[in-house]
Amino acid sequence: MKFNSKTVIGVGLILAAAFSRLIPHPMNFAPITAIALFGGMYFDKRIAPILPLAALMISDYFLGVYDGIVWVYIGFLLVSMLGMLASRNKSIGVIAGSTVSGSVLFFLITNFGVWQSGTFYPLTMSGLAECYVAALPFFRNSLVGDLFYSGVLFGSYALIVHYLPAAEQQQA
Numbered sequence: 001m002k003f004n005s006k007t008v009i010g011v012g013l014i015l016a017a018a019f020s021r022l023i024p025h026p027m028n029f030a031p032i033t034a035i036a037l038f039g040g041m042y043f044d045k046r047i048a049p050i051l052p053l054a055a056l057m058i059s060d061y062f063l064g065v066y067d068g069i070v071w072v073y074i075g076f077l078l079v080s081m082l083g084m085l086a087s088r089n090k091s092i093g094v095i096a097g098s099t100v101s102g103s104v105l106f107f108l109i110t111n112f113g114v115w116q117s118g119t120f121y122p123l124t125m126s127g128l129a130e131c132y133v134a135a136l137p138f139f140r141n142s143l144v145g146d147l148f149y150s151g152v153l154f155g156s157y158a159l160i161v162h163y164l165p166a167a168e169q170q171q172a
Contacts, residue, residue, distance in 0.1 A: 009160050011051075013153055014039065018055035020149075022062055028138045029145035031153070032056060033102045036076045038153045040083020041090055041098075048084060052076040071113025075106040090154075099150040103143045111135045 017031035032052050039051035053073060060069070079102040086098040111131050114120060121127035 009157065009164075013156055014051055014055055017149060017153060018059055021055070021059040026141050026145070028141040029148070030142075031145070031149035032076055033079055033099065033106055033142070033146040034149035034153045036079035037083040037086075037095070037098055037102055037150060038157070040080040040085075041087040041095075042157070045084055049077050049080045052080055067119075068110075068113045068117055071110045074113075075109040078105055078109065095150060095154050096147070099146050100143065103139070103146045107135065107139045107142065108132075 014035050017035050021030050021032065032055060035055050036052035039048040042048075043051060053076065056073065056076065082098055082102050082105065086094050112128070114135070115128045115131040116123070121131045
């Protein structure tokens, strides 16, 4: 992999967003969904899934790990794949729709993981429904955070390539 300006810009934006996960913030208001989408849209498909996982691993080193973290990592891998699928059309509408879809996907996967652990909810359909309903307040913060950070990442990148057009011409 060559380290060209596009790679440096992308990795810099991702590291800044990952760092923001370590500073005080509202619960579930975090940049990782935006990182996963951004990586999926702008980076080579072999590298894209590594970016959100690396950001998670770095910040989880400081924040700690917990039971069920595998569902979080799976969720972000799938969001990264969603970014890859959406990469052919990087319009504001596609980015916004992908962000909302990524938020919903992550919500469904991680709360399914909470339910299937059997720790908090009975392993029945009503237990699954109860789990999803109980998680709705967390989803609100996730969605707002995902939209905010997607705006920051994609908007910052758009400004950078506007003022440094050579950055967009290179492939990561």
